[in-house]
Amino acid sequence: MPSLIKEVSALVRAASLQKQSVEDLRRRGVTIIAADLQGPEDDLTSALAGKDVLIASLPPQNTLDQIGLATAAVKAGIKRFVPNAWATVAPAEGVMILRDVKEQVFNHIKKIRLPFTIIDIGFWHEGVTPVVPSGKFGTASMVGKNFLIGDGSTPSAVTSMDDVGPFVARIIADPRTLNRYVFAYGEIKTQLDCLSLAKKLTGEELEVVPISLDKVSQLANAAETDEYTLWHKMFVQYFNTVWVRGDNCPRYAKELGYMDAKELYPDLPFKTLEESMLETLQGRRNFPEAIGDDQYWEVIAKLLTGGVL
Amino acid sequence: MPSLIKEVSALVRAASLQKQSVEDLRRRGVTIIAADLQGPEDDLTSALAGKDVLIASLPPQNTLDQIGLATAAVKAGIKRFVPNAWATVAPAEGVMILRDVKEQVFNHIKKIRLPFTIIDIGFWHEGVTPVVPSGKFGTASMVGKNFLIGDGSTPSAVTSMDDVGPFVARIIADPRTLNRYVFAYGEIKTQLDCLSLAKKLTGEELEVVPISLDKVSQLANAAETDEYTLWHKMFVQYFNTVWVRGDNCPRYAKELGYMDAKELYPDLPFKTLEESMLETLQGRRNFPEAIGDDQYWEVIAKLLTGGVL
Numbered sequence: 001m002p003s004l005i006k007e008v009s010a011l012v013r014a015a016s017l018q019k020q021s022v023e024d025l026r027r028r029g030v031t032i033i034a035a036d037l038q039g040p041e042d043d044l045t046s047a048l049a050g051k052d053v054l055i056a057s058l059p060p061q062n063t064l065d066q067i068g069l070a071t072a073a074v075k076a077g078i079k080r081f082v083p084n085a086w087a088t089v090a091p092a093e094g095v096m097i098l099r100d101v102k103e104q105v106f107n108h109i110k111k112i113r114l115p116f117t118i119i120d121i122g123f124w125h126e127g128v129t130p131v132v133p134s135g136k137f138g139t140a141s142m143v144g145k146n147f148l149i150g151d152g153s154t155p156s157a158v159t160s161m162d163d164v165g166p167f168v169a170r171i172i173a174d175p176r177t178l179n180r181y182v183f184a185y186g187e188i189k190t191q192l193d194c195l196s197l198a199k200k201l202t203g204e205e206l207e208v209v210p211i212s213l214d215k216v217s218q219l220a221n222a223a224e225t226d227e228y229t230l231w232h233k234m235f236v237q238y239f240n241t242v243w244v245r246g247d248n249c250p251r252y253a254k255e256l257g258y259m260d261a262k263e264l265y266p267d268l269p270f271k272t273l274e275e276s277m278l279e280t281l282q283g284r285r286n287f288p289e290a291i292g293d294d295q296y297w298e299v300i301a302k303l304l305t306g307g308v309l
Numbered sequence: 310m311p312s313l314i315k316e317v318s319a320l321v322r323a324a325s326l327q328k329q330s331v332e333d334l335r336r337r338g339v340t341i342i343a344a345d346l347q348g349p350e351d352d353l354t355s356a357l358a359g360k361d362v363l364i365a366s367l368p369p370q371n372t373l374d375q376i377g378l379a380t381a382a383v384k385a386g387i388k389r390f391v392p393n394a395w396a397t398v399a400p401a402e403g404v405m406i407l408r409d410v411k412e413q414v415f416n417h418i419k420k421i422r423l424p425f426t427i428i429d430i431g432f433w434h435e436g437v438t439p440v441v442p443s444g445k446f447g448t449a450s451m452v453g454k455n456f457l458i459g460d461g462s463t464p465s466a467v468t469s470m471d472d473v474g475p476f477v478a479r480i481i482a483d484p485r486t487l488n489r490y491v492f493a494y495g496e497i498k499t500q501l502d503c504l505s506l507a508k509k510l511t512g513e514e515l516e517v518v519p520i521s522l523d524k525v526s527q528l529a530n531a532a533e534t535d536e537y538t539l540w541h542k543m544f545v546q547y548f549n550t551v552w553v554r555g556d557n558c559p560r561y562a563k564e565l566g567y568m569d570a571k572e573l574y575p576d577l578p579f580k581t582l583e584e585s586m587l588e589t590l591q592g593r594r595n596f597p598e599a600i601g602d603d604q605y606w607e608v609i610a611k612l613l614t615g616g617v618l
Binding site: 091092093094095104107108110111113115179180252254255256257 | 489564
């Protein structure tokens with residue numbers, strides 16, 4: 001299928017214009033436009049003029065910057081806004097702080113009648129790739145320890161980040177997905193599936209840290225402390241929604257009103273978790289940056305395995 | 310189409326069991342069950358045992374009582390919960406206080422995975438039937454004055470309350486509406502349509518109170534005071550969403566994810582506004598209770614026509 005996307009521009013903070021990553025985009029033909037999401041709305045409107053689709057990809061702490069961006073997008077005549085979602089399927093309120101904040105943006109978009117598509121993509125392969133004793137998976141294994149939550153049998157959608165771009169290109173060219181939620185993912189895997197896959201491909205014995213469902217759910221809802229920060233809690237809430245509640249599945253997505261990209265595009269190719277792991281083992285792939293250092297995961301492990309909050 | 314509904318029960322507060330309205334239900338074959346929405350969850354679960362569909366119809370101040378009710382409904386195995394909506398189409402947040410509160414209930418339902426159907430029904434005929442000098446429409450005209458908002462050309466869905474029951478019976482028997490929002494309404498009318506219809510049927514000259522769009526939207530967002538209470542504000546917010554923002558229309562409903570009952574059931578009969586007005590003029594119909602007394606509408610008129618808050 002030929003791409004319908006003719007031109008890609010990227011809004012970048014003035015301070016970042018000279019960064020290597022931005023230079024890489026330029027070299028790939030992306031038009032770079034300086035913009036400040038916290039700056040005057042009129043400047044944002046000018047930056048967006050003439051564009052059809054606007055896609056937000058922001059770090060969590062900038063989620064609410066999309067409120068002004070969306071208002072500017074209406075004035076600029078944007079025909080479809082894809083706000084920051086890019087996560088596991090979860091209910092709108094009361095389970096994940098991060099999802100609660102996104103909901104404010106989604107509600108604002110609907111209130112001002114900005115045409116939208118909200119795309120969630122399941123759990124990254126990096127979130128389910130186990131740690132092996134040899135360290136062969138490197139930062140392609142994002143979670144610092146193999147927390148085995150409950151009996152490890154809860155299914156979850158898992159997706160290669162490499163597939164997200166092609167998924168999105170397809171979704172935003174589809175009139176059926178206008179003003180809808182779309183769940184686009186690769187496969188469905190349990191934690192046990194992921195552990196046995198890693199064991200099969202590496203031949204290594206894996207160390208697991210067994211955690212009860214109750215403990216995860218309790219910690220996910222516990223108040224933050226100096227030790228247990230918002231950043232720890234955000235990840236524990238991912239464990240809770242994905243592995244305890246089992247939210248990150250096509251069935252619940254449908255209950256929440258999502259369209260299923262596998263039904264919309266049965267021909268859409270995707271990378272399997274096994275392919276991702278093999279690429280990493282063969283040195284063809286690396287996750288760019290670790291989420292947390294050892295200390296970060298030690299805190300979570302301590303609290304999950306019985307440390308008192 | 311034969312009804313699929315075999316048995317109807319009603320939960321009623323113990324204090325109301327002897328009321329005439331409850332006796333009327335009993336005589337119509339409704340099983341009356343004493344229940345306290347603020348009582349123990351286990352009692353509610355028992356009261357709901359064996360039921361398939363649960364429909365909430367509560368006054369605004371009891372909206373949040375549905376949180377416990379929904380939790381009990383999950384335990385009782387309710388297959389479909391129809392929470393309190395029964396209103397005009399509006400965005401989830403930031404336009405109507407009443408809708409904001411309902412959203413908390415909707416979010417809870419989705420979080421606990423209680424199967425649901427949310428039904429909005431547009432503006433009641435009583436909300437758009439003008440006041441005529443002879444007073445012939447009586448309490449079938451709910452709004453105390455003919456506020457003409459802007460140029461009166463904003464379209465809105467209008468519905469006879471008599472149709473809501475049959476609409477709901479059809480919707481809850483339909484598997485397509487499970488876990489969906491449905492917009493079920495009679496016709497689309499502007500304020501000018503309603504005024505000219507009333508003039509045609511009564512032959513009377515109508516007095517209108519012209520109000521600017523800006524004034525309505527300003528008052529809808531103004532802080533409450535001793536004089537301008539929550540109850541005034543709730544109605545002004547209806548004016549704002551319906552006649553200023555134009556939210557209460559099939560197109561916006563679709564943008565918000567609603568299914569359209571006219572598309573689901575093209576054969577579904579409904580009463581026109583003209584039929585409603587004629588029934589009232591012929592003494593065959595009366596709106597049971599006025600929303601506010603003269604003083605209530607005087608306050609709103611005073612503030613809308615330039616009174617300082």
